[in-house]
Amino acid sequence: MSIVIHEDERDEYDPSHAVPTSAGRYYCDPMLGPDDPNRMKISVTNAIDQHMIEALAPAAARDTAIWLMDNLPAANRAAMDPDDVEAFIKEAKKQYRVQWDKKADLGSRVHAIGEAINLGKAYIPDEEAEPFVESYRQFLADFGVDLRRDIVAAECTVLNRTIPYGGTSDIWANLRFPGPTSPIMPRFKPRAVPADPIPTPSGLWLIDMKTSLTKPASAVYDDYLLQLAALRNAEVALVCPPSCRYGETDDHDASHEFAIPEFVGTAILNLRTNGYGFVPLPADQDAFDAFCGLLPLAHYVHGLEMRGFKPIQPPSKTTTRKDAA
């Protein structure tokens, strides 16, 4: 497999040890030398991208339609000339990506501030991120989370060296619930299935934060289960000093690593500008098996070289006529 590191795509908000490559995000294992074939580990979300997410095409269509409505006069002008039509469509096709990158950037900033809060560090105020940060503070207050007592880890790199893969886990927090289950919030009670209370054992939870300006606080997707299962089943967490970043130095040693603890539960924390939703999701063995099933697919696809595959000449032409081209 020839995965090329894209140095120019590195971003200040990239998680520790994450490396952008020609095949999406990978994590660099600082314990392994530059020649070790297992040094680069596929990222959890990169592997999950191999799973066709049905909602992505309609979401892209929606953002394209919104952009078109914002640019109707230009669309009308372009419609007069076939060349302009082509240029306009080319521009329109890029717009959902522009919107998604903006959302991803806002999400990264919220995560960075969340991490700063968890670590008790100061952060630079960010007007756009602030409503989400406010919702995060509300979650901490509502769930009785004491940062120093209850937050075990924040934004840490995790690796599974056996399988292998890598990822970033947002929050590990000790949560206390009054009973073994918790009722669903009345306004989110499902109509099509029984509104059973949801298991909420007290203990250490693995929590992944999601930000959105448009989706309700109840929005969860099947790929979240795969992601949570992969993070909970990683083997080691890295707590490297900055000198280890990207594994480019030889500073790394076993004291920067610790075994990933057992979690009593896994959940998504949906942060919104007007509140939050804490949704426990059972990232169980089946979810983990499903995630592991995506890895061979991802590795196969990332290793493919398709450029040499072209239509051949029919046998009759090959023997009767020299190829002029």
Ligand SMILES: [Zn+2]
């Ligand atoms: Zn290290």
